[in-house]
Amino acid sequence: MKKITIDPITRLEGHGKIEIFLNDEGNCEWATLQIPELRGFEKFSEGRAAEEMPRITTMICGVCPTAHHMAATKALDDLWKVEPTTAAKKIRELMYNAFQAEDHILHFFFLGGPDFVVGPQAPAGERNVLGVIAKAGLEAGGKVIEMRKRMRNVLRIIGGKPVMPTCGLPGGVSKQISEDERKTIIEAGEYGVDFCKFALSLFDDIVLKNKEYVDLVTGDVYSHRTYYMGLVDENNKVNFYDGQIRVVDPNGKEFAKFKVQNYLDHIREHVEPWTYVRFSYLKKVGWKGFVDGEESGVFRVAPLARLNVSDGMATPLAQEAYDKMYETLGGKPVHSTLAFHWARLVEALYASERVLELANDPDITSDDIVNLPTETPKEGIGVVEAPRGTLIHHYQTDDQGILTGVNLIVATQNNSAAINMSVEKAAKALIKKGNVPDGILNMIEMAFRAYDPCHACATHSLPGMMPLEVSVYDSKGELIKRLRRD
Amino acid sequence: MAKPKVAFYWCASCGGCEETVVDLNEDILKVADAVDIVLWPVALDFKRKDIEAMKDGEIAVSFINGAVRLEEQEEMVKLLRQKSGLVVAFGACAHLGGIPGLGNFWNRDAIFQRVYKEVPTVENPEGTVPQQKTKVKEGELELPEFYDTVKTLNQTIDVDYYLPGCPPPPDLIMNAVNAILKGELPEKGAVLAPNKALCDTCPRAETKPDKLSIDEVKRPWQIKLDPEKCFLAQGVICMGPATRTGCGETCIRANQPCRGCFGPVDGVVDQGAKALSMVASILGVEGEENMTEEEVKKLIDGIADPAGTVYRFSLASSLLRRRRME
Numbered sequence: 001m002k003k004i005t006i007d008p009i010t011r012l013e014g015h016g017k018i019e020i021f022l023n024d025e026g027n028c029e030w031a032t033l034q035i036p037e038l039r040g041f042e043k044f045s046e047g048r049a050a051e052e053m054p055r056i057t058t059m060i061c062g063v064c065p066t067a068h069h070m071a072a073t074k075a076l077d078d079l080w081k082v083e084p085t086t087a088a089k090k091i092r093e094l095m096y097n098a099f100q101a102e103d104h105i106l107h108f109f110f111l112g113g114p115d116f117v118v119g120p121q122a123p124a125g126e127r128n129v130l131g132v133i134a135k136a137g138l139e140a141g142g143k144v145i146e147m148r149k150r151m152r153n154v155l156r157i158i159g160g161k162p163v164m165p166t167c168g169l170p171g172g173v174s175k176q177i178s179e180d181e182r183k184t185i186i187e188a189g190e191y192g193v194d195f196c197k198f199a200l201s202l203f204d205d206i207v208l209k210n211k212e213y214v215d216l217v218t219g220d221v222y223s224h225r226t227y228y229m230g231l232v233d234e235n236n237k238v239n240f241y242d243g244q245i246r247v248v249d250p251n252g253k254e255f256a257k258f259k260v261q262n263y264l265d266h267i268r269e270h271v272e273p274w275t276y277v278r279f280s281y282l283k284k285v286g287w288k289g290f291v292d293g294e295e296s297g298v299f300r301v302a303p304l305a306r307l308n309v310s311d312g313m314a315t316p317l318a319q320e321a322y323d324k325m326y327e328t329l330g331g332k333p334v335h336s337t338l339a340f341h342w343a344r345l346v347e348a349l350y351a352s353e354r355v356l357e358l359a360n361d362p363d364i365t366s367d368d369i370v371n372l373p374t375e376t377p378k379e380g381i382g383v384v385e386a387p388r389g390t391l392i393h394h395y396q397t398d399d400q401g402i403l404t405g406v407n408l409i410v411a412t413q414n415n416s417a418a419i420n421m422s423v424e425k426a427a428k429a430l431i432k433k434g435n436v437p438d439g440i441l442n443m444i445e446m447a448f449r450a451y452d453p454c455h456a457c458a459t460h461s462l463p464g465m466m467p468l469e470v471s472v473y474d475s476k477g478e479l480i481k482r483l484r485r486d
Numbered sequence: 487m488a489k490p491k492v493a494f495y496w497c498a499s500c501g502g503c504e505e506t507v508v509d510l511n512e513d514i515l516k517v518a519d520a521v522d523i524v525l526w527p528v529a530l531d532f533k534r535k536d537i538e539a540m541k542d543g544e545i546a547v548s549f550i551n552g553a554v555r556l557e558e559q560e561e562m563v564k565l566l567r568q569k570s571g572l573v574v575a576f577g578a579c580a581h582l583g584g585i586p587g588l589g590n591f592w593n594r595d596a597i598f599q600r601v602y603k604e605v606p607t608v609e610n611p612e613g614t615v616p617q618q619k620t621k622v623k624e625g626e627l628e629l630p631e632f633y634d635t636v637k638t639l640n641q642t643i644d645v646d647y648y649l650p651g652c653p654p655p656p657d658l659i660m661n662a663v664n665a666i667l668k669g670e671l672p673e674k675g676a677v678l679a680p681n682k683a684l685c686d687t688c689p690r691a692e693t694k695p696d697k698l699s700i701d702e703v704k705r706p707w708q709i710k711l712d713p714e715k716c717f718l719a720q721g722v723i724c725m726g727p728a729t730r731t732g733c734g735e736t737c738i739r740a741n742q743p744c745r746g747c748f749g750p751v752d753g754v755v756d757q758g759a760k761a762l763s764m765v766a767s768i769l770g771v772e773g774e775e776n777m778t779e780e781e782v783k784k785l786i787d788g789i790a791d792p793a794g795t796v797y798r799f800s801l802a803s804s805l806l807r808r809r810r811m812e
Contacts, residue, residue: 003625021624030624038616038632039498039555040597042605044588049790051707055745056798059585062502062653080707149511160740162509163502163653167740170707174741269607274620274627278601278608287609373707394606401705402791407605 018444020427026434031427032290032420033448038276045406050079050377050397054168057393060410063106065164066099066155067386067411068393070241073168075393078261079380079401080170080373087366088172093241094185094358095158095165096384100240101192101351102151103387104303104344107452108199109144112341115446116207120216136202147195150188154355157181172370185359192352193317200321200345207342208328218329221429222337222447224292225250226418227282227299230306231385232257237314238306238350240385246309247282250294252333256284260383263392267409268297270417279417280409290421298421301389301414302451303343308333315357318350337422340450377401386411388452415451422447490546490667493525493537494576495566497559498586498636499552503577506653510660517663521546525566534562540569547572547666549649553579553586553802554637556630567643572671574662574678578652578747580639581677582757583802585652588794590801590808593634638803648677652747652799655734679732681752684744687731690716699771703788706743717743718768723795728754728761747799756805758796765789765796 003021023029054072058065109132118131133141152162159165167173207213232246233239247256269278270287281287281297288296313319325342326332381394389411396405426447430440548570554560578584598615620627639645649662662678665671694716704721717724725746733748750757770785
């Protein structure tokens with residue numbers, strides 16, 4: 001049996017490697033994405049003071065530190081049973097939405113977007129952020145940089161520094177927002193809303209008006225009928241910062257809705273010996289392997305999943321964009337993996353609108369930013385929607401608040417089974433009779449890039465192009481073909 | 487004249503050092519203009535063979551971030567050392583071991599036990615843990631070995647300079663790049679940041695008493711943190727006195743105490759030991775002679791997780807290096 005390895009040689013033995021096994025007919029028998037990386041935060045956090053977790057778990061991921069910072073901070077609220085002040089909740093949510101907007105835009109323009117904007121069949125050398133700028137115009141490139149700069153400045157104002165923010169405390173935040181800072185944040189929010197409208201119109205012009213792209217989005221190669229999970233507010237609208245976890249089945253029907261404190265009733269994880277990542281599944285459906293459908297507990301998270309589980313968006317412009325997406329794609333739920341990109345833009349618009357709303361809120365500059373804990377700590381669970389999906393931190397402590405048990409359900413763990421399935425499906429569709437076309441590199445890459453997987457940020461290759469190498473081995477392990485995309 | 491060749495490489499890291507390079511914004515274009523980037527895995531295609539084919543010392547400087555935990559990382563940094571005139575340890579993990587270095591409180595077996603068997607969500611009746619080689623019906627899959635101990639870069643290869651911080655701030659990165667381009671480099675082994683303690687540049691320096699005395703240690707959630715007053719004067723443990731400055735005091739400005747990511751100033755071998763002696767010297771200084779043993783113990787017990795506090799970023803680089811496992 002032949003084995004094909006797609007190794008993101010950018011990471012050497014880094015954080016993601018695709019293995020494809022061919023059968024005697026030369027068709028794909030099985031394909032999988034391995035994660036050869038582990039750091040063990042669940043273990044080495046034991047013994048630490050719980051209040052330090054927002055400043056330790058940020059280092060899980062330097063691209064999404066704000067997500068871990070916020071999940072940890074909310075777990076501390078629950079650990080000490082302390083309700084944050086009204087202003088503190090708003091400051092946190094404001095910071096969190098600025099982060100979502102900035103991160104989503106980074107992904108769309110630098111990582112996933114090039115596949116669409118420049119085109120999946122375009123030469124690899126053009127399929128990067130420079131190619132996007134060439135197609136969308138130089139002015140657009142400047143806007144992308146400006147958007148990121150402004151939103152990251154909001155993170156700096158509230159959290160100290162965008163990479164590794166520090167402001168979260170049980171019951172609140174450490175720093176008040178000044179009136180001058182509020183003005184800067186309002187300007188960033190206004191810029192963000194305009195920018196996201198522009199990004200959606202760009203998507204409209206370049207992707208939706210091109211039948212080839214629409215066929216790709218709606219086609220079967222990139223589709224899986226799975227369950228979906230995401231946070232919703234009291235009106236079942238998408239919320240990144242707080243709410244209940246809602247799960248819908250592959251038909252879009254509500255399957256479960258629960259507070260994160262009850263997550264153990266709903267989420268379980270499966271272990272495989274060939275990868276360091278754990279695979280989440282729905283406990284009540286069960287682990288049936290890497291398969292989709294109603295009988296399989298595999299679920300998906302992240303932008304498309306959030307839109308699928310919700311009844312809409314809580315801000316007006318994002319709601320319009322939401323309606324348009326489902327109208328175009330034929331109603332809810334949408335199962336096409338490539339629609340994650342579109343959903344990401346809808347969410348970036350919501351996040352920007354929410355930044356603006358919160359920045360204009362009279363409470364946002366209040367000095368009442370923390371409630372001091374008085375209860376004895378024991379156990380706390382926190383959840384946020386990371387850009388890449390539902391993220392849960394679960395802490396147990398002694399009565400001094402020293403950690404005795406830590407569990408982390410990271411967004412990409414939740415998607416990891418589905419990512420494997422998407423890679424396998426693309427490989428099966430594209431490899432026939434031992435014929436491994438050069439185009440397979442990008443087509444398979446597209447299958448997992450849509451999830452924006454964050455295996456310690458391995459796939460956040462900045463120009464939107466992760467150089468890949470495919471090696472084809474015969475049954476004796478001899479190299480018979482090597483494809484390389486520069 | 488040919489532009490100097492520059493390499494960026496990452497080991498066990500989180501991507502934050504990459505993000506901070508992107509946060510140079512417009513300046514990154516100036517850097518890209520002045521040098522020839524031959525290796526940057528996050529951004530450019532990488533061919534190990536191309537690096538192997540280079541002459542020794544052909545790369546002017548390699549910036550390497552992340553701690554060293556996998557065999558492959560070790561091989562790669564040794565190759566880069568051979569091919570590079572200068573090696574700069576970039577960021578707290580390469581410099582000190584960083585947060586991943588806290589893994590040295592445990593070992594591989596303890597970490598696997600927790601991550602794959604004990605956590606409450608795992609359903610694993612057969613006790614499966616990741617293996618270096620796994621036979622599946624279709625063939626064999628391999629994983630790189632996960633070492634027991636996290637190492638810093640200079641425990642693996644010879645390092646010329648250090649850019650400290652989690653992550654290093656953009657101004658220090660630009661200073662370092664400019665110094666290298668102009669050939670105005672300090673003595674080998676230097677940390678490319680001011681040789682002063684954080685307290686010396688802290689915006690709250692004026693509120694730090696000449697003679698500090700803490701009669702009760704406060705954890706950051708136990709009091710309303712004063713946004714202008716020295717943390718130690720509030721009874722909150724701050725690593726400022728044992729930590730090098732140059733970070734822009736970003737955490738302090740967000741009203742949180744320092745946790746030491748820049749490492750110590752020159753001449754201090756063990757940041758944690760330095761911090762412990764600092765703390766010991768200010769606990770209960772006033773009225774010390776009247777305290778009972780019990781009161782002294784209570785005062786010291788007020789410091790939550792002393793080891794994880796003073797060695798937050800530097801355990802792997804400390805004299806201890808790791809905890810001895812039974």
